[in-house]
Amino acid sequence: MTGTARRVVALLCLLIGLPARAQADSAVNDGLLPNGNFEDGPDKSQLNGTVVTGRYSIPNWEISGFVEYIESGHNEKDMIVAVPEGARAVRLGNDATIRQKLSVTRRAYYSITFSAARTCAQKERLNVSVTPEFGVLPIQTVYTSSGWDSYSWAFKAKHSAVWLSFHNPGEEEDPACGPLIDSVAIKTLYPPRRTKGNMLKNGDLEEGPYIFPDAGWGGLVPPIFEDEHSPLPGWMIMSDTKAVKCVDSAHHAVPQGARAVELVVGRETALVQEVATVPGRPYRLSFSVGDAGNGCRDSLAVEAYAARAALKVPYESRGTGGHKLAQLEFAAVANLTRVVFRSFNYHTKPDGTLCGPLVDDISLVRGRRRAARL
Incomplete structure (x- = not known):
């Protein structure tokens, strides 16, 4: 083989190999999303009190509508707001959305885990979506003494780049009566199959949503009527x-x-x-x-x-x-x-x-x- 031929072969190998490595490196890893705990916040110039004024003011996130940036210990209506992880969180007012673009593996299954707390709305709920899939999660029941609970939701990636969105569909008189969001994480799911020794899938319940290592309250799986996209696969x-x-x-x-x-x-x-x-x-x-x-x-x-x-x-x-x-x-x-x-x-x-x-x-x-x- 001539020197020129060797260089051509080497170049072809490089061109073939690059996309595969790039795709592997770009896929999200299990754990917190970039700035998933919202510790990296807006500049003071991009805040009007607690209200975020810029669409891209919170690093790694895009926002729309009435979004507040809340620090732990924030005093509101004689109530001190606590944050489960770190010192900062966001609050979604009426019709507000916060979203992040993720690089994922097409056709793979993922579970999203996030911490949420209700505020003054009576029938609090939250829309979680990765187009074209979405779920409406009821969060009015409080399961912990702190008021913060970790919820999970699952999806199957239709594309290699997807938008993960959290939307508050509430219509309260007070636009600030919306849920607090913190600690957003992702986990790749590997749906188990039935075996000869067990006709049930995931009978040992080992495959499931991401559970925050420092959270002693576990992770909630809300109503899921299809086992295919359950954060607790099979169930x-x-x-x-x-x-x-x-x-x-x-x-x-x-x-x-x-x-x-x-x-x-x-x-x-x-x-x-x-x-x-x-x-x-x-x-x-x-x-x-x-x-x-x-x-x-x-x-x-x-x-x-x-x-x-x-x-x-x-x-x-x-x-x-x-x-x-x-x-x-x-x-x-x-x-x-x-x-x-x-x-x-x-x-x-x-x-x-x-x-x-x-x-x-x-x-x-x-x-x-x-x-x-x-």
Whole structure:
């Protein structure tokens, strides 16, 4: 090969290799987005009190409408505003939007986790979107004593560059009656498949949304009616306005592995998965029930349903952790069977915050046919 030919081959290799490396380097990494905690804020010249006046005043973000930049300790109407991470957050007034452009991998699944707190609106909700997908997240229920909760939402990337947007659709008399937003993070999801040992996807609940390492309150999964885009892959959250909570072993007592789900709002919400079954064939559903070791001391109980079978599993909690195993045997009555878990009742911790039983290590297998009686 001549020197010229070698240079041509080398140049072609370089040109072929560059786009692949650029695409790999440009995709977002798991964790906080650039300036996801809003610690890098506007210049004083771009603020009118707390109101941000410039469209690009907050680095890495683009805003529209009535957006405020709030510092921890901000005093408003005899109420001191606390910030969960760092010292600064933003507040979205009526019809306000804040968004950031992300480089992602096309066709990949992602989960967004962010911290939010309600203010003076009675029916607070927030639109989260990555075009063409969007979700309306109810945030009026407060699950922590601080008033801040971490919510999750998932999407499948249709393009390699997408806009992540948070929009407040509220129409309050006071334009400042909008939600506070802080600590926005992303996590790539790898939806698990069913295996020979378990007919359920993500039965161990290990694949799920990003949980902030310094947040001891876990991450909420709001109502999700499609398992394909759930931040808890394989599972749907059936409710009108309430959530379930993903908790991790770094801050909670988890029966198995690194994660579990806490059912925090009684019968108002259910953890659901649909699975293909054969009518008339027997099946066995196994799972763990326990407490998160978070001070939830009460007579807890989980109700499990599958086909026409039901099982109530009581668990006497001291609030220090622990779990028990349970099994539900049933015969399928259709080609699709819903496996359902919900808390039997409401529970609160001594500080008044909502809590409930844990479910974890869920598996579904075919049972043995009973021998016919002669």
